[in-house]
Amino acid sequence: MYQTVGHEGISYIAKATELPLHIQYIKGKPLHLDIDYEMKVGDEVEDLYSLLKSVKAKENIEGVSCGAIWSEYQKNRLEHVCERLDLEPICYLWGSDQSQLLSEMLGTPDFDIILVKVACIGLNLSDLGQNLKVLEPKLRLNHQKFGINLCGEGGEYETFVTRCKMSNFYKHDIVIVKSRKLSIGINGQANDSSLAPVGYLKMDELKLE
Known part of the structure; x- marks a missing residue:
């Protein structure tokens, strides 16, 4: 849940x-x-x-x-x-066309959204911390090749919004000062699979600007 x-x-x-x-x-x-x-x-x-x-x-x-x-x-x-x-x-996003929704979110200068978890084929630990605007072509290619959910609705990836100026919702930007990329294993064993590694970004220090 x-x-x-x-x-x-x-x-x-x-x-x-x-x-x-x-x-x-x-x-x-x-x-x-x-x-x-x-x-x-x-x-x-x-x-x-x-x-x-x-x-x-x-x-x-x-x-x-x-x-x-x-x-x-x-x-x-x-x-x-x-x-x-x-x-x-x-439930204001319910039933939205996910391709259109992704375009709307990433097509505005009001949002900065970064990747904080990967768990699907086509994404890897190097993508963690990257802006979704940079990763959009990769997401769309992986959707075409492997059928991953474009908005990560199936758990393919998770995100964190660092900037949201739409309707002045964020009064400040969130800056990640220190972070680590951690691999998630199964039964305590590290998952080093190059095919579909599972990992997340641990944000150790943040600040507001």
Whole structure:
């Protein structure tokens, strides 16, 4: 249900947007794995319910935004939680044409988006930290050759937004001062596969400009 790569930058997104940040540790596990969710004690979705219930009591919120494009698994869980809390789920990208969406995001000077995780054929550790605008031709070629999802919706890659001037959303840019490229292994063994290496960018030091 949740993406953890890049979490060390979340507090900087809060500072860049000058919005309040509410954090809760995930204690549950993915117990109910069907596409349609049913409430189950101890499931990780109940941590989201608990957090949003707390936020609703503290902040004047009416809805929750979700960046899902095709993932019914995540969308259904958010909708389930929102219905229980009388909140509106805002899935503004749902069903978008992903080729067009990628072009829109990368065709504006308002965004800088970097790659923080790779997990598919055609991408490798050298791509980590690269701007998606630079990688767009490679993504489109890999989509044609191997059928990877252009927007990474299947987990092919994960991103982090360092600059977002659209509607002055980020009041500051986020700068990565120090980072490391780490390989993710299976059962504790490093994954050095040149075909489809899996790795992520650990952002050790960030600052605002």
